[in-house]
Amino acid sequence: MASPKVPERTLSAALIERLTSHIVADGADKTTIPAPFTAEPLATLPVSSSKDVLTAYERAREAQRAWAALPVRERVKPFLRLADALVERREEILDVIQLETGKARRHALEEFLDVALCTLHYARRAEKLLKSRRRQGMMPGVTRVQEIRHPKGVVALIAPWNYPFSLGASDIAPALMAGNAVIHKPDTQTCLSSLWILDLMVALGLPKDVWQIVVGDPAEVGDPLIDNADYVSFTGSTRAGRAITERVAPRLVGYSMELGGKNPMIVLDDADVERTAKGAVRACFTNAGQLCISIERMYVHEDIYDRFVPKFVENVTNMKLGTDLSFEPEMGSLTFQRQLDVVSKHVDQAVKEGATVLAGGKARPDIGPWFYEPTVLADVTTDMDLCANETFGPVVAIYKFRDENEVVATANDTEYGLNASVWTKNVARGRALAARIQAGTVNINDGYGAAFASYDAPMGGFKQSGVGRRHGAEGLLKFTEVQTIASQHFMDLEPPGNVSFDKFADLMSTGVKVMKRLRIK
Known part of the structure; x- marks a missing residue:
């Protein structure tokens, strides 16, 4: 067996020291995070305590008052500078993202583009969205009404490990533009990219204390983080989302959450086989499937099944995996050993109980310790864990269907409703079918990016996949309290x-x- 290939670059000690200086921690406790490509140490970090969280809130509340008093046009200036700064330092941040997550560079690029474009979208629109508005009064000319937006105060934002740069910064940006301060808890394994952009934003003029980062075990920092927040924004598992909801409910604090998914892709009988088979690779295996909106269930019409499946399997089998810090690999590593364990367990159980492996199906320690082949399974039945439970790895189950009513019912037969995908040459037909799917976003002739990257439209989940929305007007306005002032005349x-x-x-x-x-x- 060949030895894993070590990436040609790593992070300098000076860079790590500068970034970790932004963690609110007294330095008493430290932890070392591994590089997923090698499992070797990547960086040693100070760990925050519950006391450090309270310190962060104290600083944030003081900083927030001055920040909120600034006109919106002043608050957006650092974010308007950000797009150019990101482009100038693109290679540096792509290295950071890859080395802490293990993802392929082309998937790290998605994070880079998301932060650049989403923050620019809100920086251009924040002043208009937040301005006071006249509303129609009870009696025209007699009752005059004004709607005013106030910041929530201090927002607790908990970001996930799978897209740490994107799902941290792109949510924090509108919260800050709305006049809030933010206490940000990234996952410890993938906090370097968040620290990197905080370091950059401070250099671009953002007051340091309005965005603070705490790093640590949820058992230590979770309760004080939630208990002192004026609003909670969370991206992660449905299980963790329920626990946070129970914690904030007694205080009647608002929250928004993007949670899990078991996302379906429907290939209709008129789909372009070549285009769909290529697009399905990206839909299923971006970031090694560690994407809440990636496809884990694929339904192919019986009239096209025998042409589509071999082409899709061929594309999957030919995918290039690697640890390169270049754009050549098509898929990278899983981020944790625990994720590899879940993927292996789901696939092994399904195969043992009768599923057929069409592609992949095994770990690849010859490439890296936590690599797993992109895997396609057929004959998956409802009694298998892989059928209904989120795998969150490079695995897709493929099924044959006969009619649209049948496939819509099957696609909706899940507790989740985050994302879906429909492939057809007839877009009007695709839109009609999409409207019947119980999911917050549905993409036609794309897996997930068309909807997610359309920042003027809201993105979020139905059912157990979330509460509230990111993007669109709501993605900024949810971080505000709305006040109505009415005056009576004559x-x-x-x-x-x-x-x-x-x-x-x-x-x-x-x-x-x-x-x-x-x-x-």
């Missing part, structure tokens, strides 16, 4: 002079009819 909301209440009731009732007729109401 007359009061009671009978004038000596007019009786009976007469006043008649006048007001006539007014209702007049306003309807004139389309004032």
Whole structure:
């Protein structure tokens, strides 16, 4: 067996020291994180305590008051500078992302692009979204109404390990633009990319204490992080999301969550076989399948099944895996041993109980300690763990279907509803079918990126896949409290002079009819 290939570059001690200086921690405890490509030590980090979390909140509340007092056009300036700065330092951040997650560089690029484009989207629109607005009053010209947006205060944002750069910064940016401060807890394994962009944002003019990072075990820092927040934003598992909900509910604190998925892809009988087979590779195996919106269930119409499946399997079998810090590998490593264990368990159980391996099906320690082949399984049945449970790895189960009603019912037969994909040459047909799928986003002739990267539209989950939305207007406005101020002019909301209440009731009732007729109401 060949020895794993060691990446040609690593992170300098000076860079790691600079980045870890941004962690709010007293330095008493430290932890070492491994590089997924090799399992060798990557960096040693100070670990935050519960006391450090309280210190972060104290600093954040003081900084937030001054930050919120700035005009929105001033708050967005560092983010307008960010896009150019990211482009200039692209190779550096791609290295950081790859080395801490183990993903292929082409998938690290997705994170880079998401942060650059999403933050720019909100920086261009924040002033308009947050400005005070006149609303129609009860009585035209008499009641004047203004809607005002206030920041929540200090937001707790818990980001996942699989897309740490993207799902940290791109959510934190609108929270900050709205006038909040943020206490950010990235996963310990993948916190370097978050520290990297915080370091950059401070250099671009962001006040340091409005974005603070704590790193540590959820058992230590989780409760004080949640208990002191004015709003909670979480991306992660449905299990953890439920626990956070139970924690914040007694305080009536708002929250938004993007949670798990078991996402379906439907290949209709008129789909372009070549295009779909190529697109399915990306839909299923981006970031080694460690993507909440990746495809884990694929339904192919019986009329096209025998042409599509061999082509898809051929594409999967020919995928290049590697540890290169270049764009050549098509898939990288899993990030943790525990993730490799879950993938192996799901596949092994399915095969033992009768599933057929069409491609892949085994670990690849010759490439790296936590690599697993991109895997396609047929004959997966409902009693197998892989059928309904989120695998979160490079595995897809493929099924044959006959009619659209059948496949829609099967696609919806899950507790999840995050993302879905439909492939057809007839886009109108695809849109009609998409509207019947119980998922927050549905992509036609794409796996996930078309919807996710359309920042003007909301993104989130149905059912057990989440609460609230990121992106769109809601992706910024959810970090605000809305206030209505109404002033009354010329007359009061009671009978004038000596007019009786009976007469006043008649006048007001006539007014209702007049306003309807004139389309004032």
